[in-house]
Amino acid sequence: MDTAQLIRQAKQGSAPAQKCLFDLLSDKMLLVCRRYVKSNEDAEEVLLDGFYKFFKTLGSFQYQGDAALYSWVKKIMIHECLMLLRKKNVFTIVTEADAADCPLEAEALNNLSAKEIFDLIVQLPVGYRTVFNLYEIEGLEHKEIAAMLGITEGTSKSQLSKAKILLQKNLAQNGTRYVKRKSR
Incomplete structure (x- = not known):
């Protein structure tokens, strides 16, 4: 199944499509999170928070290719990392x-x-x-x-x-x- 089809199905609330998107993106996004937060536990927490926001706002996303999807998810993850650093007052x-x-x-x-x-x-x-x-x-x-x-x-x-x-x-x-x- 291609990414555009996964996005369409995930927008309709398909749990299997959402899981496929998570599986497709999570390893790369965890590396992004680890660049900003030191501990694996914090990085995993940020990753999950980021994917929650990703799926919550997926309806407004217009798929224009895998690079655009990756860029959008990465931006969400970076934002979540910065939020965690502020929340923990370690920045x-x-x-x-x-x-x-x-x-x-x-x-x-x-x-x-x-x-x-x-x-x-x-x-x-x-x-x-x-x-x-x-x-x-x-x-x-x-x-x-x-x-x-x-x-x-x-x-x-x-x-x-x-x-x-x-x-x-x-x-x-x-x-x-x-x-x-x-x-x-």
């Missing part, structure tokens, strides 16, 4: 003093697996990790991030810079070298 902007920039080699990330990179990102403080994910992974601009998080653009830029510095330090501590590229 604080870290004020750690700026560290010196570390000189790092060009082939660093080539020596790391996706899991190792993911683990480095997840270990960032919440504020750093959230801004890093929104900017580098989701492709949002600082103005959008600032509006979403209720911070200034300058704070968003600062958090991103500090996140990169901390990632570089962690890479260096692991014996991996990385050369900074120009930011947008």
